[in-house]
Amino acid sequence: MTNPAVRDLLARSNRLGANPATTNYAGGNTSAKGTGTDPVTGQATRLLWVKGSGGDLGTLTEQGLAVLRLDRLRSLADVYPGVAREDEMVAAFDYCLHGRGGAAPSIDTAMHGLVEVAHVDHLHPDAGIAIATAADGPELTRTIFGDRVLWVPWRRPGFQLGLDIAAVQRANPQAIGVILGGHGITAWGATSAECEAHSMEIITTAARYLAEHARPDPLGALAHGPLPARERHARAAALLPVLRGLASTDRAQVGHYTDSDVVLDFVGRERMPEVAARGTSCPDHFLRTKVRPMVLDLPPTAGLAETVERLTELHAAYRDDYRAYYERYAGPDSPPMRGADPAIVLLPGVGMVSFGADKQTARVAGEFYVNAINVMRGAEALSTYAPIDEAEKFRIEYWALEEAKLQRMPRPKPLATRIALVTGGGSGIGRAVAHRLAAEGACVVVTDRDAAAAETVAAEIGGPDVAVAVPLDVTDEAQVAAAVRASVLAFGGVDLVVNNAGLSLSKSLLETTTGDWDLQHDVMARGSFLVARETARVLVAQGMGGDIVYIASKNAVFAGPNNIAYGAAKADQAHQVRLLAAELGAHGVRVNGVNPDGVVRGSGIFAGGWGADRAAVYGVPEEKLGEFYAQRTLLKREVLPVHVANGVFALTAGDLSHTTGLHVPVDAGVAAAFLR
Structure with a gap:
């Protein structure tokens, strides 16, 4: 029989994960603390149920939860070796598992276990990340939320971030959550319903403030309006095979074409190239979209042959830039460069093409970039979009833990990408x-x-x-x-x-x-x-x-x-x-x-x-x-x-x-x- 705390957690997770403006596919995590039975002693023991690594909130089931002994997890704080060695703590989570432990614990497990409140949500809502990536994010957080929501400066996900959030929560009993600089939000509550209500309060309050205080046209005037639908789709169909061939230089990719209103507006804006060049900020975004997109710098009315030639030139330049980015930050222990081709290509007047190892991966990359567009527009509407710096992006993109996750993925089938x-x-x-x-x-x-x-x-x-x-x-x-x-x-x-x-x-x-x-x-x-x-x-x-x-x-x-x-x-x-x-x-x-x-x-x-x-x-x-x-x-x-x-x-x-x-x-x- 499912534990009531687990039942409520799954229902809350599925509701939160159903809205892409609340959190992204396979992004964010939720948790609940409660009482279970120790299978050895038969005694009651405090447990943490938390979304496991790689799961998706919208479709989360009990099999997707990691289950840990709360006392053992919190005892890890006593042996924590510091930020320089915090990655070692992920392996230590295995010693805290309850029984078989369910799904593999994610890097965010500490955030959920160390906060001394029964229910915790960590989400990546567009409105919340817009505040988190604004140049004056701390001031905006105080203005919008007072002392009800606090600011936590950027820190790479991990054990130290869990300690930071727990310290803020203990010192501020009136707070319902935090804005995580450059990243997202975390909220908590004594009950599952209260936690969900606090998450939604942070999101809706941020969205309402954006709607009421945003300056008009934060990305500049519309320089390139969208082509009519029939002409736009014909243009996309002519360019997609060329782009797919270019984006498959290192390994074959599947493409996904998006010409939603939000994308067409963004790619046509005067300041789009400048803002897009700053790259995405939330780790869940840039792990799927790469640090920045490839942007076509020709109008949609340019000749097809000229456009193809320019895309080929831009692709070569993108590869050179990405290789230089890798070489700037790679150390002796860094994983090999995974590929220098773009995951996102922006085409004024036509839309966006996203690439991945399969259709779902390509589609999700495009969805994440739509979230990033909303974040960039929101931050620029209130302040200046200021994502985390490149060195931090590299640390996450080529994180040993991320590499280990990739190595665990099943071997592709014979016709994958075909x-x-x-x-x-x-x-x-x-x-x-x-x-x-x-x-x-x-x-x-x-x-x-x-x-x-x-x-x-x-x-x-x-x-x-x-x-x-x-x-x-x-x-x-x-x-x-x-x-x-x-x-x-x-x-x-x-x-x-x-x-x-x-x-x-x-x-x-x-x-x-x-x-x-x-x-x-x-x-x-x-x-x-x-x-x-x-x-x-x-x-x-x-x-x-x-x-x-x-x-x-x-x-x-x-x-x-x-x-x-x-x-x-x-x-x-x-x-x-x-x-x-x-x-x-x-x-x-x-x-x-x-x-x-x-x-x-x-x-x-x-x-x-x-x-x-x-x-x-x-x-x-x-x-x-x-x-x-x-x-x-x-x-x-x-x-x-x-x-x-x-x-x-x-x-x-x-x-x-x-x-x-x-x-x-x-x-x-x-x-x-x-x-x-």
């Missing part, structure tokens, strides 16, 4: 391919003429951080171009293209009409050409290589009866593989094909009438068609959609890095379809 576009992904082979690629770490764009089917598959895979659905008739040139733009806007680019959309009509030569011929060639031959051409534009612009895989067919080389239009269209696709492999190899793009035998079960094509037609051709009941196909193979096995998906994965996961122009049979062994 962005896949699958045509005909709403059913059958396409659905199986989309699921397999996502399971192996890829972001997937599921396209299908049946928009509802595509939406269903994207939802099955896991939603917009993993998969998005885009309606697409591959015979429509404009729709193909629009689908590729949508893919770029969703994830920053495209790396892996699966030309799978198809259909078939089983008719003899004399029964095949020109309409039958045109339909099958429009979908498979022309459609795959259109998709390959549009995605190749992105692949070339990114400069990151990539894969195009055609789901062809054994019928591309095997001559069966009553199959003229389908077989000829598949043969066209098969030769496209060879032609494109020859043309795109110079760009590091590999083009290969998979040749399945008839896939009956789970196939959209067979369910649409093709199965009945082929069964009639071979004189078997339709429900026995899969068995019939299996029995004519060397392995006597039926081919299913998942087997074709396995072939796509094998071609794209990296082990066949030197293979292009290849067709892989996935037909259980059809001798007549052997490649030669």
